[in-house]
Ligand code: PEP
């Protein structure tokens with residue numbers, strides 16, 4: 001739909017527009033309103049070069065596409081009834097709570113294994129554990145390939161699916177080979193399109209889901225869904241969207257909490273939304289409130305850093321991780337909100 005700056009195009013301007021869209025096998029349908037006239041483009045209206053040429057005309061205000069740009073992730077796409085299964089949980093049918101360490105300490109495997117058992121006992125449906133970590137400083141602990149064995153051992157012992165972040169192809173290959181259940185793409189790589197494509201390709205037709213974090217600088221909702229579209233277009237539609245706070249920060253929090261994006265995402269995509277309150281607020285004492293807010297906004301689940309003894313943790317755990325007891329109480333509160341939300345859906 002082409003919207004001119006003035007109330008209608010002059011005959012010469014209309015002729016120029018018709019001639020440009022004609023080069024792309026499109027036609028113009030003029031729609032005259034009371035106050036202004038708009039021009040529908042009939043044909044493949046998403047042709048980028050055509051759109052840019054129209055937008056380049058100084059008498060054009062906007063070009064709004066009617067068709068969704070998301071062939072796979074759109075709420076009305078062929079995949080609109082697609083369900084993602086993580087272990088025994090079908091995402092969307094019960095709250096998906098993923099919990100565990102920010103970072104696995106390879107020198108202390110038992111700590112992670114004990115936390116894994118404890119989060120299961122608290123009611124988590126999957127275990128998180130960072131094998132590799134994106135760290136601001138190159139001198140900080142970057143993770144360790146050997147931690148993959150510990151992660152897999154946690155799955156073997158608990159029977160729960162496991163989640164870890166990958167940042168490059170080397171890590172991706174190790175994680176796919178190990179059969180990690182959920183691959184996390186972190187905020188720093190959410191716009192790394194080459195990696196997103198590779199993730200889609202290497203996990204296609206495998207029982208591996210992808211948890212795509214929202215980049216800290218990502219503004220438009222569509223930019224987030226487009227990143228997910230890369231993974232689906234690469235071959236794996238099992239993508240879950242994870243708001244985790246943006247920047248600049250809200251004074252006092254680590255990031256700017258963004259769980260309120262959940263309903264906006266859900267209007268446009270069928271993809272489940274799993275919010276990360278831990279990185280959003282960045283302090284254990286605020287995580288419960290952020291979690292309940294996220295569930296009230298309609299999130300399908302949460303990923304929560306949890307540690308059996310946070311002060312012995314590495315990475316974010318000393319400041320962000322909940323104890324398993326706190327997680328247990330939180331999961332019980334989350335279930336209440338889940339019930340209220342579902343009840344309201346039935347009434348509405
Ligand atoms: C994490 O989950 O530990 C992490 C580094 O997250 P993010 O990519 O959201 O910063």
Ligand code: MN
Nearest residue numbers: 102305315316
């Ligand atoms: Mn972390």
